[in-house]
Amino acid sequence: MAIAGISAAALVLTACGGGSTTPAASDTAGAGSTTTSGGSATTSGSSTDGGTVGATSTWCEDVKSKYGDLTGKKVSVYTTIVAPEDQPYIDAYKLFTECTGAEVSYEGSKEFEAQIVVRVQSGNPPDIGIFPQPGLISQLVNDTGKVIPLDPDVETFARKYFPEDWMNYGVINDIPFGIPNNADFKSLVWYNTKLYKDNGYSIPTTWEELTALQDKVAATTPPWCIGIKSGEATGWQITDWLEEYVLRDWGPDVYDQWVKHEIPFNDPKIASSLAEVGKVLKDPKYVNAGFGGVDTIASTEFNDPSAKIQDGQCTLSRQAANFDANFKNVKLGPDGDVNAFYFPPKTTDFGNTVLGGGTFYAQFANAASGRPEVDAMMYFLASPEFANARAKAGSWISANRGLQASNVPSPIQQTALETLQKPDTTFRFDASDLMPAPVGSDAEWKQFTAWVTGQDDQTTLNNIEAAWPAS
Amino acid sequence: MDWFLQPTSVTDKLLVMVVAIVLFVAIMGLILWAIDRPKVPTWVVVTGFVGPVLAALAVGLLWPAIKTAIQSFQVSQAVLGPNGKPVIDRTTGQRSSELVFSLDNYSRVFSDAGFQKVLINTALWVLLVPILATAIGLIYAVLVDRTRFEKFAKALVFLPMAISMVGASIIWKFVYEYRQAGSPQIGLANQLLVWLGLEPYQFLITEPWNTFFLIIVMIWIQAGFAMTVLSAAIKAVPDDIIEAAQLDGATGFKLFRKVTVPTIRPAVVVVLTTIAMGTLKAFDVVRTMTGGQFGTSVVANEFYTQSFRQGQGGVGVGAALAVILFIIVIPVIAYNVRQMRLVEETR
Numbered sequence: 178m179a180i181a182g183i184s185a186a187a188l189v190l191t192a193c194g195g196g197s198t199t200p201a202a203s204d205t206a207g208a209g210s211t212t213t214s215g216g217s218a219t220t221s222g223s224s225t226d227g228g229t230v231g232a233t234s235t236w237c238e239d240v241k242s243k244y245g246d247l248t249g250k251k252v253s254v255y256t257t258i259v260a261p262e263d264q265p266y267i268d269a270y271k272l273f274t275e276c277t278g279a280e281v282s283y284e285g286s287k288e289f290e291a292q293i294v295v296r297v298q299s300g301n302p303p304d305i306g307i308f309p310q311p312g313l314i315s316q317l318v319n320d321t322g323k324v325i326p327l328d329p330d331v332e333t334f335a336r337k338y339f340p341e342d343w344m345n346y347g348v349i350n351d352i353p354f355g356i357p358n359n360a361d362f363k364s365l366v367w368y369n370t371k372l373y374k375d376n377g378y379s380i381p382t383t384w385e386e387l388t389a390l391q392d393k394v395a396a397t398t399p400p401w402c403i404g405i406k407s408g409e410a411t412g413w414q415i416t417d418w419l420e421e422y423v424l425r426d427w428g429p430d431v432y433d434q435w436v437k438h439e440i441p442f443n444d445p446k447i448a449s450s451l452a453e454v455g456k457v458l459k460d461p462k463y464v465n466a467g468f469g470g471v472d473t474i475a476s477t478e479f480n481d482p483s484a485k486i487q488d489g490q491c492t493l494s495r496q497a498a499n500f501d502a503n504f505k506n507v508k509l510g511p512d513g514d515v516n517a518f519y520f521p522p523k524t525t526d527f528g529n530t531v532l533g534g535g536t537f538y539a540q541f542a543n544a545a546s547g548r549p550e551v552d553a554m555m556y557f558l559a560s561p562e563f564a565n566a567r568a569k570a571g572s573w574i575s576a577n578r579g580l581q582a583s584n585v586p587s588p589i590q591q592t593a594l595e596t597l598q599k600p601d602t603t604f605r606f607d608a609s610d611l612m613p614a615p616v617g618s619d620a621e622w623k624q625f626t627a628w629v630t631g632q633d634d635q636t637t638l639n640n641i642e643a644a645w646p647a648s
Numbered sequence: 649m650d651w652f653l654q655p656t657s658v659t660d661k662l663l664v665m666v667v668a669i670v671l672f673v674a675i676m677g678l679i680l681w682a683i684d685r686p687k688v689p690t691w692v693v694v695t696g697f698v699g700p701v702l703a704a705l706a707v708g709l710l711w712p713a714i715k716t717a718i719q720s721f722q723v724s725q726a727v728l729g730p731n732g733k734p735v736i737d738r739t740t741g742q743r744s745s746e747l748v749f750s751l752d753n754y755s756r757v758f759s760d761a762g763f764q765k766v767l768i769n770t771a772l773w774v775l776l777v778p779i780l781a782t783a784i785g786l787i788y789a790v791l792v793d794r795t796r797f798e799k800f801a802k803a804l805v806f807l808p809m810a811i812s813m814v815g816a817s818i819i820w821k822f823v824y825e826y827r828q829a830g831s832p833q834i835g836l837a838n839q840l841l842v843w844l845g846l847e848p849y850q851f852l853i854t855e856p857w858n859t860f861f862l863i864i865v866m867i868w869i870q871a872g873f874a875m876t877v878l879s880a881a882i883k884a885v886p887d888d889i890i891e892a893a894q895l896d897g898a899t900g901f902k903l904f905r906k907v908t909v910p911t912i913r914p915a916v917v918v919v920l921t922t923i924a925m926g927t928l929k930a931f932d933v934v935r936t937m938t939g940g941q942f943g944t945s946v947v948a949n950e951f952y953t954q955s956f957r958q959g960q961g962g963v964g965v966g967a968a969l970a971v972i973l974f975i976i977v978i979p980v981i982a983y984n985v986r987q988m989r990l991v992e993e994t995r
Contacts, residue, residue, distance in 0.1 A: 291956045300654060316959040322742030350734075352741040409939035409953070469828035475853050475942065476826055614958050623762065626941050630853055640761065646961050 230337060232579045236560040237276040240553045243330060248278030250550040255293065255303030257536075259285035262502065265570030272566055273557045279550045297323045302541035304551045305558075307358055310610035312617060314539045315349040325543045327353045328552045335559035343576040346606055347537050355537035356559050360576045362498040362593035363417055363532045363607070365517040367482075372489045384425075384523045394492045395462050402466040402491035403458065404477030405629065412622035414479050415629060416609040417532065418458065418495070422450040424530045425523040429603050436608045438645060442616070443638035451634050458629060466491045474629050486515055495520055497534070498593040502572050510588035517589045519596055527603050531596060534607040535576070613646050620644030675700070713974070720754070720967035722747040724960040745960065753968035763950070767972075769859050770947045773866070773930060774976070778923040781867045782916060785874025789882055790904060802879065806872040813869065813932035820865045821937050824851035855943040862944055865933050870926065874919045881915035882908060914991040921984035928977050947973050 263285050270281040286292055296302055308314050318324045332353050336344055339357055347355020381387035394400035405414040424432050427446050434440045457463050465473045467485035483503035485491035507514050522530050538558050542548040561579020568584045574594040585591040609617035620641045628637040651660045679696040682688055726734040727744040735744040757763045792801040825835030829847050833839040838848040851861045893907045931948040934940055940949045947969050955966030
């Protein structure tokens with residue numbers, strides 16, 4: 178068992194180290210910096226020799242020797258994750274309290290993105306924040322200078338367990354700030370197993386099979402169900418669709434250039450991908466199962482398709498792995514009621530392309546400011562023990578190499594983790610989360626909402642390109 | 649003094665709060681004690697009463713207004729080092745930036761198609777809500793005046809005033825809720841359409857009509873206010889004027905148009921301008937119902953989004969929007985104040 182674990186880990190290392198080092202290192206540029214990281218720290222060579230990386234570490238002893246006695250100290254964590262999704266985190270943090278004696282106080286708010294800025298600027302930051310996108314950390318670093326870089330020991334420890342591209346999403350202006358929390362696997366299509374069995378549909382594994390299935394279903398009912406409504410963030414679902422297509426049509430290199438604004442947002446390549454997305458999303462023959470015409474995409478909450486999958490009205494719904502949270506009292510998995518398959522690649526040129534996202538920990542206090550317990554907590558958060566404890570509680574996977582698939586209870590998340598760890602997987606981080614806020618969390622949302630309700634492709638792309646900050 | 653100027657712990661903050669309250673009580677006590685002294689000259693008393701208000705206005709209103717006006721002419725730019733790359737602080741990772749004088753914020757607000765739509769929407773709101781709410785309130789007040797159900801009928805229209813804007817928006821969000829034709833409707837508006845044999849309609853999605861459906865919510869809230877004030881004004885119209893007009897042969901609509909409306913004209917103007925000011929600040933309705941999506945955003949909503957969600961880049965644009973809002977509202981306030989004085993004079 179142990180040997181299997183180690184060899185699996187080694188495979189992951191080769192995959193992550195070999196496949197995505199160069200582009201990933203420069204991905205951070207898109208998140209705000211204009212300099213590329215100088216290939217510092219681990220290279221693919223050094224990460225493959227990490228044969229010792231496994232599900233156990235010496236974090237507890239390390240923390241005790243490095244940061245001293247922390248009994249009675251308190252660390253506050255501020256996040257967007259609110260009840261009931263907060264409990265698994267609170268439970269997983271207990272390991273830290275057991276080891277060090279320091280308490281963790283957890284505070285969640287759905288207004289995190291706006292509130293964190295207000296709290297930092299008014300001199301009342303939390304000790305640690307869980308950031309929904311790397312772009313927000315870089316915004317705080319550049320606007321306030323109040324985020325504290327990782328302790329070198331924490332960074333070394335984290336680099337041991339996280340692939341270089343993931344560590345680099347948290348590097349801003351060449352300085353490491355973030356530790357990856359969860360990994361969100363977005364390239365999945367959810368379906369109702371009974372519906373597929375009754376109609377004799379098979380699970381598509383190639384693009385051709387997927388389009389064939391789509392056309393077969395379209396003869397009687399629209400195959401796809403999509404909702405993009407999400408309050409102010411309405412439209413973000415379409416950014417994911419476009420990212421999937423750009424990655425599939427043009428590969429990781431073009432994708433990275435697009436993120437870094439080396440090619441404009443209205444580049445002909447991106448325009449062609451958007452046109453391809455439009456062939457599905459704007460065709461009443463293909464959407465919107467269970468909701469009505471094309472325009473219902475805009476008025477449907479993004480998680481509403483879960484009900485339509487359950488009652489069998491919806492045949493295909495592209496949703497992230499954490500969509501499982503919407504299914505209560507439903508058995509998930511190939512032998513359950515609802516399952517998900519991997520959204521297949523268009524060609525074999527770029528391997529299995531996976532679009533993903535993730536959240537990151539960043540700190541606002543450290544040993545130098547008299548708070549060694551915060552560094553200790555960050556050290557713990559990079560450990561495989563935390564990853565495994567958190568994964569066991571459900572609906573969570575991460576890029577941590579020490580995370581074992583056997584500890585992931587949901588079969589869908591398990592498959593997602595295994596795909597993530599496969600050598601031929603080309604993983605790319607959500608582009609809109611890496612682009613500057615005026616583009617990735619304003620213009621894109623508004624323009625794609627307008628696009629799906631009738632605006633043409635070129636106007637949409639031109640308007641997004643125009644929102645790109647000058648400097 | 650560090651704990652006082654930059655309180656970090658909860659104890660320090662509580663302490664600062666207690667100090668502030670004690671200071672307030674002490675100063676107020678001193679003023680109240682001083683004015684009872686007969687020897688104190690008038691200017692001291694006047695300063696004592698007006699001074700704190702002026703100081704509070706200066707700190708809480710004037711200074712932020714000036715600061716906002718300055719910010720609206722600034723854009724943040726990265727400081728470039730000799731190698732042409734941004735200068736970065738090696739310990740905090742912060743990129744140095746400087747504020748540069750620029751008219752970019754304003755030119756963006758007026759030239760960008762998205763912002764133009766925001767300005768047009770705001771204009772629609774400010775025109776339609778006061779006019780329609782006042783008209784509806786006035787007609788309703790006249791219709792129910794001196795009828796048997798007057799009190800009940802008035803209470804019915806006044807009730808929405810008691811609901812918060814967010815609450816009202818949530819109610820109307822349900823009214824407009826859409827379900828595919830054929831499935832049971834849960835929204836009242838679409839159920840009515842279905843009963844009439846029509847297709848259900850996506851009220852909040854389709855531009856430009858969705859803005860009008862949002863405006864209806866604001867009218868629903870404000871009509872009660874208009875009705876109450878105007879009803880009181882109508883009751884204050886002297887009976888002898890009405891009787892004289894009736895003797896001259898004026899009845900019904902003619903009486904209303906030629907006598908009632910001119911007599912209560914100042915009250916109508918005050919109602920119009922008051923609602924117009926409330927409408928300029930309409931943020932809750934748009935935020936709750938569409939989040940500013942589907943081309944329904946207004947200046948107040950866009951100001952929030954730019955200032956608080958877009959980082960340093962949005963601050964200048966947000967400030968420019970606030971200044972524009974400020975400039976639009978000034979003539980309305982001036983007119984409102986003038987009319988209020990007129991109303992007082994006629995009493």
